[in-house]
Amino acid sequence: xxxxxxxxxxxxxxxxxxxxxxxxxxxxxxxxxxxxxxxxxxxxxxxxxxxxxxxxxxxxxxxxxxxxxxxxxxxxxxxxxxxxxxxxxxxxxxxxxxxxxxxxxxxxxxxxxxxxxxxxxxxxxxxxxxxxxxxxxxxxxxxxxxxxxxxxxxxxxxxxxxxxxxxxxxxxxxxxxxxxxxxxxxxxxxxxxxxxxxxxxxxxxxxxxxxxxxxxxxxxxxxxxxxxxxxxxxxxxxxxxxxxxxxxxxxxxxxxxxxxxxxxxxxxxxxxxxxxxxxxxxxxxxxxxxxxxxxxxxxxxxxxxxxxxxxxxxxxxxxxxxxxxxxxxxxxxxxxx
Amino acid sequence: xxxxxxxxxxxxxxxxxxxxxxxxxxxxxxxxxxxxxxxxxxxxxxxxxxxxxxxxxxxxxxxxxxxxxxxxxxxxxxxxxxxxxxxxxxxxxxxxxxxxxxxxxxxxxxxxxxxxxxxxxxxxxxxxxxxxxxxxxxxxxxxxxxxxxxxxxxxxxxxxxxxxxxxxxxxxxxxxxxxxxxxxxxxxxxxxxxxxxxxxxxxxxxxxxxxxxxxxxxxxxxxxxxxxxxxxxxxxxxxxxxxxxxxxxxxxxxxxxxxxxxxxxxxxxxxxxxxxxxxxxxxxxxxxxxxxxxxxxxxxxxxxxxxxxxxxxxxxxxxxxxxxxxxxxxxxxxxxx
DNA sequence: CTGAAAGCGCTTACAG
DNA sequence: CTGAAAGCGCTTACAG
Numbered sequence: 001x002x003x004x005x006x007x008x009x010x011x012x013x014x015x016x017x018x019x020x021x022x023x024x025x026x027x028x029x030x031x032x033x034x035x036x037x038x039x040x041x042x043x044x045x046x047x048x049x050x051x052x053x054x055x056x057x058x059x060x061x062x063x064x065x066x067x068x069x070x071x072x073x074x075x076x077x078x079x080x081x082x083x084x085x086x087x088x089x090x091x092x093x094x095x096x097x098x099x100x101x102x103x104x105x106x107x108x109x110x111x112x113x114x115x116x117x118x119x120x121x122x123x124x125x126x127x128x129x130x131x132x133x134x135x136x137x138x139x140x141x142x143x144x145x146x147x148x149x150x151x152x153x154x155x156x157x158x159x160x161x162x163x164x165x166x167x168x169x170x171x172x173x174x175x176x177x178x179x180x181x182x183x184x185x186x187x188x189x190x191x192x193x194x195x196x197x198x199x200x201x202x203x204x205x206x207x208x209x210x211x212x213x214x215x216x217x218x219x220x221x222x223x224x225x226x227x228x229x230x231x232x233x234x235x236x237x238x239x240x241x242x243x244x245x246x247x248x249x250x251x252x253x254x255x256x257x258x259x260x261x262x263x264x265x266x267x268x269x270x271x272x273x274x275x276x277x278x279x280x281x282x283x284x285x286x287x288x289x290x291x292x293x294x295x296x297x298x299x300x301x302x303x304x305x306x307x308x309x310x311x312x313x314x315x316x317x318x319x320x321x322x323x324x325x326x327x328x329x330x331x332x333x334x335x336x337x
Numbered sequence: 338x339x340x341x342x343x344x345x346x347x348x349x350x351x352x353x354x355x356x357x358x359x360x361x362x363x364x365x366x367x368x369x370x371x372x373x374x375x376x377x378x379x380x381x382x383x384x385x386x387x388x389x390x391x392x393x394x395x396x397x398x399x400x401x402x403x404x405x406x407x408x409x410x411x412x413x414x415x416x417x418x419x420x421x422x423x424x425x426x427x428x429x430x431x432x433x434x435x436x437x438x439x440x441x442x443x444x445x446x447x448x449x450x451x452x453x454x455x456x457x458x459x460x461x462x463x464x465x466x467x468x469x470x471x472x473x474x475x476x477x478x479x480x481x482x483x484x485x486x487x488x489x490x491x492x493x494x495x496x497x498x499x500x501x502x503x504x505x506x507x508x509x510x511x512x513x514x515x516x517x518x519x520x521x522x523x524x525x526x527x528x529x530x531x532x533x534x535x536x537x538x539x540x541x542x543x544x545x546x547x548x549x550x551x552x553x554x555x556x557x558x559x560x561x562x563x564x565x566x567x568x569x570x571x572x573x574x575x576x577x578x579x580x581x582x583x584x585x586x587x588x589x590x591x592x593x594x595x596x597x598x599x600x601x602x603x604x605x606x607x608x609x610x611x612x613x614x615x616x617x618x619x620x621x622x623x624x625x626x627x628x629x630x631x632x633x634x635x636x637x638x639x640x641x642x643x644x645x646x647x648x649x650x651x652x653x654x655x656x657x658x659x660x661x662x663x664x665x666x667x668x669x670x671x672x673x674x
Numbered sequence: 675c676t677g678a679a680a681g682c683g684c685t686t687a688c689a690g
Numbered sequence: 691c692t693g694a695a696a697g698c699g700c701t702t703a704c705a706g
Contacts, residue, residue: 001683004683013692014694016686027692028691032692046452048684049387050396050454051684054391054683059387061436075419075422085405116386281619350676360701387700394682
């Protein structure tokens with residue numbers, strides 16, 4: 001391993017001067033700087049980030065909380081995977097690297113982030129059983145931090161406009177002549193409010209159109225995935241068959257409904273209209289092609305990165321930024337009289 | 338930040354003794370060790386990995402090459418995303434962390450890995466335009482290294498048995514009465530041999546069954562994704578319509594075929610039978626449900642992790658390990674007379 | 675069983 | 691414009 005001392009010796013200057021030349025700071029003659037830079041290249045010098053981090057306390061490392069338990073999709077999640085991908089690109093363009101934060105060996109996310117001297121973090125999706133309190137130390141210690149799914153007091157969140165999404169789903173059904181519309185909720189907990197927000201908008205549309213939502217048509221899934229949708233729909237369907245449409249809070253859950261429907265001779269969209277959420281890559285290829293909502297994942301990721309960079313340079317950021325989901329109209333909703 | 342010196346001062350011992358106690362090495366009285374451990378906990382001590390890495394040259398960091406350009410799925414790729422997910426779990430269980438290796442700012446993967454002092458790396462999927470030579474320095478410097486998709490001389494590769502997959506696809510078609518079977522290849526380059534290997538097995542089945550493969554029914558896609566499959570099939574179909582079945586080297590490409598078929602009134606599987614590869618999550622929900630091959634991603638990831646750990650402890654590893662893909666029979670192949 | 679010394683590679687004031 | 695000194699937090703021989 002070649003160090004700045006090797007370069008110093010080879011060029012006949014001191015280590016600090018080499019350091020300054022390499023970092024493009026300080027003052028020195030062009031000749032000195034050039035000679036140092038050239039020698040560095042010749043010798044195949046690579047900076048040692050551990051040493052730099054130790055002295056500067058800056059690691060150029062961004063921690064990522066991505067523990068997609070209970071989603072059953074891991075890195076394949078239609079929203080989170082794109083978020084991660086795009087966020088990573090932005091981060092790397094800015095000269096940072098990404099490291100996953102985990103909670104192993106009784107270490108908290110915070111402890112892990114100190115351990116690795118991270119400069120900032122993004123919370124994409126935490127452990128299912130991760131308590132809200134895990135994130136408070138980041139707020140207390142003013143660690144630059146953004147979140148894209150979980151709303152945490154004191155942390156800048158960039159997230160989809162769930163409420164308007166729920167509203168549009170209900171409105172679309174209503175305009176297609178439906179009035180008996182079921183709501184298949186995702187699990188509600190104190191970490192993610194997506195299901196709640198979509199329900200709120202959903203109900204608002206009902207009242208705006210002079211309708212009232214039948215609470216008997218509400219059913220909640222244990223998880224956000226296919227099987228949970230299947231089971232929840234089964235519960236709903238065995239309780240009542242008096243509905244012509246259903247809004248599923250995720251495409252994955254919608255596939256669960258479609259699976260149950262296929263097995264039980266319920267024809268889509270003739271017997272039952274359906275709208276999902278997420279625009280999973282599957283939706284374009286399923287039969288019927290699923291009408292759904294697409295998160296603006298690229299915008300969310302870009303904005304999250306920007307908000308993080310702002311904090312890294314001590315610029316204050318807003319508490320929450322929302323981007324509307326795009327309505328993707330396909331073939332899973334029937335027009336009725 | 339509390340350091341080992343703070344603990345030393347608080348307990349009245351020296352820093353080296355604290356270090357030994359914390360690391361569970363060296364000799365000392367139970368009393369001393371307990372007092373140190375307790376004080377460390379009380380003070381909220383967290384080790385500083387940069388300092389440790391600087392002295393030990395061990396970062397407990399595993400570099401991951403995952404640059405899914407040209408796949409159009411990013412972290413959503415049906416095989417790679419599962420590989421990454423599972424591999425990450427194993428790595429973290431062992432007390433390591435994952436960091437992505439990139440090639441920004443003219444840095445090579447190797448330079449980046451020196452920069453971060455990584456202990457080992459896994460190559461899941463490199464840049465599309467990444468030259469083979471990028472990986473040679475790792476071999477030369479004996480950096481612990483595994484690969485799960487790219488076969489590189491000197492690097493331990495854990496990978497799917499592509500050849501037997503191709504063989505089984507052809508055999509299945511033949512047994513269903515097909516003889517005019519097209520082969521939709523993935524792009525062939527010097528980084529990934531998956532398409533070639535599948536073709537080899539495919540042709541072997543033909544000859545084993547006394548048939549000969551019509552080279553006019555071969556068509557190659559530019560990329561592994563949907564659009565490329567669509568375009569390639571279009572080329573094939575406008576050249577000849579004299580085939581009853583097609584094997585697509587990826588499910589994504591198969592969807593491209595299905596899309597073209599839908600637009601052009603080709604009914605699946607009545608007019609055309611199809612088999613894919615990868616078992617993309619979509620395949621279970623497409624119409625017809627796509628018959629395909631499932632990689633044993635969990636086994637591959639587990640083995641890759643194990644091979645890496647072996648190298649980390651200087652145990653020699655084999656050059657290549659293969660796991661068969663599981664044949665998933667669904668509804669996209671028609672039995673013909 | 676315990677500690678003094680030196681070093682890992684780099685950067686930051688500060689002095690000249 | 692350039693360098694001597696000190697320090698970041700930890701570990702490794704080595705000595706006692």
